[in-house]
Structures are given as structure tokens and as C-alpha cells.
Amino acid sequence: MPEKDPDFMNVLAVDPNIIVDLKYATTDNFTHQMIYDFTTAVARTGTVKKLGIASRLLYDQGYRLKIWDAFRPVTAQAKLFSVVSDPMWVAEPNPNYSHQKGVTFDLTLTDLDGHEVEMQSAFDDFTGKAKRSAPRTAIQEANYQRLDQAMTQAGFMGYENEWWDYRDTDMDTYGPKQTDPNLYQL
Numbered sequence: 480m481p482e483k484d485p486d487f488m489n490v491l492a493v494d495p496n497i498i499v500d501l502k503y504a505t506t507d508n509f510t511h512q513m514i515y516d517f518t519t520a521v522a523r524t525g526t527v528k529k530l531g532i533a534s535r536l537l538y539d540q541g542y543r544l545k546i547w548d549a550f551r552p553v554t555a556q557a558k559l560f561s562v563v564s565d566p567m568w569v570a571e572p573n574p575n576y577s578h579q580k581g582v583t584f585d586l587t588l589t590d591l592d593g594h595e596v597e598m599q600s601a602f603d604d605f606t607g608k609a610k611r612s613a614p615r616t617a618i619q620e621a622n623y624q625r626l627d628q629a630m631t632q633a634g635f636m637g638y639e640n641e642w643w644d645y646r647d648t649d650m651d652t653y654g655p656k657q658t659d660p661n662l663y664q665l
């Protein structure tokens with residue numbers, strides 16, 4: 480049995496109010512294939528601690544975070560990239576980048592009952608509607624700003640082309656590392 484690497488952590492260990500719904504563990508994603516064999520969301524330990532800060536900020540305002548993707552093995556990235564080979568929407572396989580080293584989350588906001596709030600587009604809508612510069616209705620704008628402010632305050636930066644993609648501002652201090660998220664089940 481391989482050992483758990485303490486450089487990674489389950490997001491539910493910092494805050495059980497976080498909702499985990501990993502889309503690439505299901506066929507409900509843009510590839511219509513199951514991309515990986517785990518349902519546990521893990522990331523680098525420092526990145527998970529930052530997520531906990533954002534989660535608590537949002538919970539105090541009556542909202543929860545829902546995680547659609549966290550650490551994503553390079554093998555999974557290669558599967559995604561083989562379906563959409565455009566680095567604007569899907570990064571090239573690279574163990575030193577973003578999800579693939581565990582410093583990025585794809586996420587959205589829900590109310591306290593777990594119902595998703597309205598955002599400007601669906602997850603992985605690879606059109607201009609996904610961009611942070613896209614027009615938003617007043618409700619979408621309020622939801623976007625609430626999420627963005629909490630994530631920024633906690634130490635993340637949003638990827639300009641995908642409103643759901645938040646990266647640890649310390650991401651460049653992390654080197655490449657892979658793990659098996661199944662080891663981190665609570």
C-alpha cells in the first residue's frame with residue numbers, strides 16, 4: 480500500500496461544508512467519458528488551507544463552495560487534451576502546471592442547501608461566455624463578485640478565460656508532484 484504524501488490534503492479535511500462533485504469522475508463532462516477513478520478532491524496542503532479560508536468567508540455570508548475539479552493527474556489531462564486540444568480551454572499535459580500539480584480548483588458557489596447559484600455560463604462552456612470579461616446579468620455579477628472576492632482574499636487568482644478556475648497565487652513555489660487521491664479518503 481503506498482503512503483499518503485503530506486504535501487497533499489483532502490479539501491474536506493479543512494472544511495466539511497465544502498461540496499465535492501468531481502465532474503471528470505463521471506460522464507457528465509465535455510468528453511462524455513469517465514476521465515479518472517477517484518471522487519476525492521485533493522490539492523497541495525497550502526492550497527487546501529487557503530480554500531478553507533475562502534470557504535469560511537463564504538459560509539458566513541450564507542454560501543458554500545462546490546468543487547468540480549482539484550488535483551488532476553497528468554494522465555487525466557492528456558485524456559482531456561485529446562478531446563479539446565486548445566490551451567485556452569484545456570492546458571497541455573505538463574506535470575509542472577496548475578491542476579496537474581495540485582494548485583488549482585474548478586469551483587462554483589451554492590446556497591447553504593447546496594443549490595448552485597446562477598453564474599454566467601455552465602462549467603466547461605468553452606465559449607466567450609466563460610471569460611471573466613464576458614457580460615453578466617446583475618444576479619450573475621453579484622454571484623461572480625462574491626466568489627471572486629472570497630477567493631482573492633484567501634490567496635487565489637482567477638484564470639482570465641474561465642470564471643470557475645482559481646489558482647493559488649503561490650503556485651510557482653510548488654514543483655511537480657503526482658499522487659493518488661484515493662489514498663486521502665476520509
Ligand SMILES: C[C@@H](N)C(=O)N[C@H](C)C(=O)O
Nearest residue numbers: 567568569570577578585
Ligand atoms: C478543462 C478545464 N476545466 C480546465 O481546467 N482548463 C484549464 C485551462 C486547464 O486545463 O488547466
